[in-house]
Amino acid sequence: MLHVKEMTHDFGGLRAVDRYSVEIRAGQVRGLIGPNGAGKTTIFDLITGIYKPTEGHILFDGREIGGRFPYQIAAMGLSRTFQNLRLWRHMSVLEHVKMARYSKIRYGLFGAFFGTPKRQREEREIEEKAFGLLELLGIGHLADQAVVNLPYGAQRRVEMARALASEPKILLLDEPTAGMNPEELIQMMEIIRRIHDEFGLAIFLIEHRLKMVMELCEIIQTLVFGQVIAEGAPEEIQNNPRVIEAYLGKEAVQ
């Protein structure tokens, strides 16, 4: 479904991503691990169109998406969350989730200006869908709250609900458990499992916590300095000396 071929990206003279390739099939859960600064988030930014790759191709459902605008890529079914929560501070939880259905709105400016019955109907439908998602993530009771008033774990869930509202085929999660305590971590894993089962979507996960990737993912890639140094099932990765070296240093391997 998503096929990244030999993607390279340079920031000035720095090669942040070096001939990166990945293929994600429908319903697959994939992990991307690596030390800080390895280029994991840059890969997400490239796939979702925030940066344009210097070289290489990104195919989604067989169509080239490299160089398209982020909103076009998102509307095609490639949704993401951000590592450092990017919520809209003056908007309510419900408004967040409704907003992600922007590309599916059909009432147009005319409907927006004159409050036509078509608009009322569509807004109501969007609202019901949004409520459904919030319930699924266990934050339905917070719908009218302003996001800035919510605890961190709930904000993460809002972001997740927002990413799901655009009905993605692939969900890119950028460190969904960053800054969470062990209890919240277990809840988040539960949520990721639930949305995977519920919507049957593919999930591409960046994570620092190995426990989480090991439990959730079918295949894991390890990225160091923009290059994939290992790829395989969780057990293989866990025992791969190069991965251990990258994470713990040379002495640990010896």
Added chain:
Amino acid sequence: MTTLRDRLRNAFFQVPLLGWFFGTLTAVFLERFLGTPVAEALGLAKIPVLFGCDIILKDPQRAPGAVAYVLVIYVLPILCVGKLTASLANRLAGRLLGLSAGLSVIFHLALLYAGLHVWSEVSDYRILTLKLTLIAIMVTLSLNIINGYMGEFSCSHPGFMALGAYAASVFNLTFFVNHKLFGPSMLPAGLGPFMFPLALVVGGAVAALGALAIAIPSFRTRGDYLAIISLAFMFIVKSMIENLEIVGGPRGLSSQPDWADLPTVFTWTVICVWIINNFVRSTLGKALNAVRDDEMAADAMTVNTRRTKIVAFLFGAFWAGVAGGLFAHVLRYVNPSTFGIQKLAEVLAMVYFGGLNSVYGSIVGAVSLSLLGEALRPLEMFKWIIIPTLLILVMIFRPTGLIAFREFNVLHLIRPKL
């Protein structure tokens, strides 16, 4: 003190908007029929024209009379009638709302208009002040879309107003008036009042076209570009008009037909508030807030950010143009120097004083600063010390304005309060 405040609040908490309208109507009719004798009895020469402010500031000796007049004619009747009719008004409001929300809104608007009409009939000065205040509401609201809802900083609103004012004037003068610059009228003048909405829309469209010229280069990136480009645009429009002899150059353009009467201005203001309020409450309009709060996230959530920004900018400019058209026809004279930096300061002050991201705020800001400007007129120079000081105080204690980030829910406003 608190008990008194609580008692006052409890006493008037249950009065619905309809009740206050009944009170206002009573007050304005009272003034109409008893205003002059009451004013004479209180030692005033004539009916105080703007709630006695002019008298208090010009002639402090007569201040007690002016205060008494305001109490007797406005405050007491409004409070008493509001309180007395509360239960009736509640039942009526409930019945109307049950019948049809649209009908109820129209009924409220009719009462509001009736109140304003009777109040303003007392003097031409009141009519003019009221019309200019209504136009100020439109301009403030349209700027709030850009500076508040979208979070950019645009300085070109006087320019848009000028474009609208001149476009609508030229349209009307060419087609319906025998004018020294534009020759004899091309269509029968009797048709004019019916085509007046078209003239205003043409004014708005020309302003929106001007906005497109700013929007295309300045919405490529974020930052201060828009502020600079839009400020330049304002000066360009001003000097362009000054140098266009065909529209009168720096002498201005006059003898616009007298079609902007109070009902027309009121109707346009209501339409403007209605459409803008509709827009900002829809998900398409909320996209502006998303772009303002985090553009990257908005983009990642399928929002076409560039189109959203351009559309909102043109939309704001359109309403500024319509307001400009009305402005020209209210004064029946326009002059390019009206649309300069002072106008800009005035409009920006109204937006930031009233509150960002809020229709309520814009209405409150426009009305309060317009009326304050008129009320403090006798102070001359000191007016320009008092108003800015007030603005600074608001910025210190409420940085986003008096009533910011509040949704304007009309149905909430008109429902009965039991």
